[in-house]
Amino acid sequence: MKAYEKLAFVGDVGSGKSTIIRTLSEISAVDTDRRSTVDIGKEFTTIGIDYGRISLGDDLALGLYGVPGQKRYSMLWDHVNQSLWGIAFMVRSSAEPSIENLDAVISHFDPAASDTPFVVAISHADISPADQLEHEVDVYSDYLKACSLPGTVMTVDCTSFESSRNIPLLVNSIHYQRLRLGQSDDKGNE
Amino acid sequence: MPSPNKRLVYLSEAVLEQRGNVPRGLGKIVIVARRYNREHGISGFLSYRRGFYFQVLEGSGSAVEALFDRIRVDTRHRNVVQLWTESSVGTRFFPSWGMRLNSAADTSSEIYDYLDYCKDRVEALDPSLRRNIDKTLSLNLSRGDGPSNAASGAHRSTELEFRLSALPSSFEFGLDHLKTIDMLAALLQHWRSIDELVELSELSAEEVRHVLKQPRVEARLSVRQSEVKTTLAGKNQSWPDAGRTKPKFYRRLQSFFGARKS
Numbered sequence: 001m002k003a004y005e006k007l008a009f010v011g012d013v014g015s016g017k018s019t020i021i022r023t024l025s026e027i028s029a030v031d032t033d034r035r036s037t038v039d040i041g042k043e044f045t046t047i048g049i050d051y052g053r054i055s056l057g058d059d060l061a062l063g064l065y066g067v068p069g070q071k072r073y074s075m076l077w078d079h080v081n082q083s084l085w086g087i088a089f090m091v092r093s094s095a096e097p098s099i100e101n102l103d104a105v106i107s108h109f110d111p112a113a114s115d116t117p118f119v120v121a122i123s124h125a126d127i128s129p130a131d132q133l134e135h136e137v138d139v140y141s142d143y144l145k146a147c148s149l150p151g152t153v154m155t156v157d158c159t160s161f162e163s164s165r166n167i168p169l170l171v172n173s174i175h176y177q178r179l180r181l182g183q184s185d186d187k188g189n190e
Numbered sequence: 191m192p193s194p195n196k197r198l199v200y201l202s203e204a205v206l207e208q209r210g211n212v213p214r215g216l217g218k219i220v221i222v223a224r225r226y227n228r229e230h231g232i233s234g235f236l237s238y239r240r241g242f243y244f245q246v247l248e249g250s251g252s253a254v255e256a257l258f259d260r261i262r263v264d265t266r267h268r269n270v271v272q273l274w275t276e277s278s279v280g281t282r283f284f285p286s287w288g289m290r291l292n293s294a295a296d297t298s299s300e301i302y303d304y305l306d307y308c309k310d311r312v313e314a315l316d317p318s319l320r321r322n323i324d325k326t327l328s329l330n331l332s333r334g335d336g337p338s339n340a341a342s343g344a345h346r347s348t349e350l351e352f353r354l355s356a357l358p359s360s361f362e363f364g365l366d367h368l369k370t371i372d373m374l375a376a377l378l379q380h381w382r383s384i385d386e387l388v389e390l391s392e393l394s395a396e397e398v399r400h401v402l403k404q405p406r407v408e409a410r411l412s413v414r415q416s417e418v419k420t421t422l423a424g425k426n427q428s429w430p431d432a433g434r435t436k437p438k439f440y441r442r443l444q445s446f447f448g449a450r451k452s
Binding site: 125137147153166172179 | 238356359368372378
């Protein structure tokens with residue numbers, strides 16, 4: 001039987017969650033992007049759960065789930081919030097970082113309680129000034145630490161495989177470190 | 191920042207969200223506090239953990255008092271208790287901390303140092319207050335231990351140890367990419383010596399030092415020596431060969447995304 005792990009990408013409108021799943025997935029990603037009816041700065045936006053997958057050999061796979069980050073979609077969060085291997089909160093780079101949706105996602109998923117690795121990935125960072133990016137990383141890191149989570153904040157180019165792979169690799173490393181410390185069970189993957 | 195003349199320390203209960211353990215409005219507290227404190231020359235730190243806020247504010251007397259008046263009527267706090275104040279303090283304990291947030295005291299030697307400095311004031315507090323500070327900072331003050339003895343049973347190390355408060359904005363340092371991520375992830379979780387980082391990342395000691403010296407890393411790096419060690423050493427003793435027992439999933443994910451010796 002094939003072992004399976006789930007990595008959720010939860011993100012604001014335009015944060016790149018559908019793009020990153022298309023970039024990482026080895027199958028044609030199932031996306032739920034639809035044409036926006038209001039001006040959100042792009043033509044299409046996610047209205048349901050996107051899905052992609054990476055097979056790691058014949059007996060192992062990583063499922064990639066993309067879910068809207070606004071609180072009104074929290075009923076969708078429950079569909080993926082079971083035995084998650086990791087959560088990546090996607091947020092578009094901005095001079096005024098907003099924590100409202102991140103607040104709602106952390107309150108709902110409660111990754112500290114379930115010991116689920118939680119990463120904040122800042123997209124569209126290539127067009128942001130370096131000082132602004134440093135400020136964004138500090139703001140999100142401070143917030144994560146206050147929620148008893150490590151400061152796992154990173155930048156990502158969702159169109160680049162090399163950059164996008166850093167998210168599953170970082171989650172992987174966090175799990176690995178815990179195994180080395182004997183602080184985590186291996187969820188039956190051995 | 192100008193020299194402070196007042197330091198104020200308080201403890202309060204956080205008003206929690208109905209669901210989960212995250213205090214209500216914590217995101218806004220982070221954003222607003224950083225901006226407000228920068229504008230008013232206030233430094234210090236705020237720790238949230240297990241339902242309590244513990245905060246040190248330092249700055250001019252009027253700025254600190256005005257901010258504390260705001261906090262006392264803030265609906266995100268309740269049962270706000272002023273623990274102690276210091277006047278004519280002259281120098282800052284947390285000069286570069288506009289408003290650093292911490293979830294536990296073991297992430298910062300400055301907090302240990304400050305509580306050591308205030309040991310008499312801490313010991314004079316009501317035992318119930320000391321217990322609540324313990325919850326917030328993961329210390330053992332209520333049992334009479336000083337901060338430097340907080341992790342009971344741990345041993346002292348004379349090695350330099352490092353810890354990252356946040357990841358650098360890029361992981362590209364001209365080294366093996368996957369090993370670099372392993373090293374950075376290790377630094378986020380616990381205090382690590384160079385030897386431990388070498389073991390956990392499979393980078394050489396020289397490569398580990400190369401990463402630590404990068405400005406993007408150094409800016410978020412804490413260093414300590416002769417402090418209480420975390421549980422790593424004890425755990426490793428019962429984990430004799432992590433390489434052999436590493437689950438297939440993690441090995442395969444690493445090799446899927448790039449070459450890594452198996």
